[in-house]
Amino acid sequence: MTFASISLEHKQQVLDELRxxxxxxxxxxxxxxxSGNLSMRVGDFSPEEFHFAITASGKDKSKSTPEDFLFVDKNGQAVETTSLKPSAETLIHCEIYRLTGCGAVFHVHTVFNNVISEWFGEQGAVPAQGIELIxxxxxxxxxxPVSIPVLPNFAHIPSIxxxxxxxxxxRIPGILLRGHGIYAWGQDAFEAKKHLEAFEFIFEYLYxxxxxxxxxxxxTLDGRR
Ligand SMILES: CSC[C@@H](O)[C@@H](O)C(=O)COP(=O)(O)O
Ligand SMILES: [Zn+2]
Incomplete structure (x- = not known):
């Protein structure tokens, strides 16, 4: 499915939801x-061709402006003429879409996800069990039992x-970058948000x-220390 063949109405809906x-x-x-970046896929998915809207790089993401998002292809290249730069971490979004065919990818930096990623960084995964939000x-x-992967935080994004x-x-819709933040995804924005909130609850609980x-x-059971 080419980008041009995706309806304007659908693209607008996706931008509204992302906003x-x-x-x-x-x-x-x-x-x-x-920090942070958000993306949502537009149009159909095939590993050979897909498109998504993603936050522009370096913006104050607490503000809403007409220049917050742009559309890119499966290689993270802008598909419309724009002065906006896609997120510096677009290639990670590309790889998650390519491998999962998901509909939305959200990335945030929080103190809890940073501390937990560092605590378990050496072992390469965060173990969690017995938490309802799983x-x-x-x-x-x-x-x-679940195990949330942790990747090293290379400065060179393609290496990540x-x-x-x-x-x-x-089974696990998320990956942590050590000392950096989490990527969470889902089949649509509703599910990606649900997953992200669950991860953050788990990290706060573990902390x-x-x-x-x-x-x-x-x-001890008899009250002795
Ligand atoms: C300014 S700290 C955060 C960045 O280095 C990066 O990790 C990040 O999440 C945001 O980058 P961006 O290019 O705005 O999508
Ligand atoms: Zn980041």
């Missing part, structure tokens, strides 16, 4: 210091994108739980 999500995430302070990933087994196929787990375990003396 709304951007405002909602900004209200949570999820774009500190211009069900937001459509994992319904009793007490299911190259590693995505090695760690992508079809507090690790802190508690390391600070409170363990009490």
């Amino acid at each position: 709304q999500i951007k405002q909602q995430f900004a209200a949570k302070n999820w774009f500190p210091g211009t 069900k937001a990933f459509n994992i319904w087994e009793e007490n299911a 994108a190259e590693l995505v196929p090695d760690v992508l787990d079809a 507090h739980s690790i802190l508690l375990k390391n600070s409170v003396p363990q009490v």
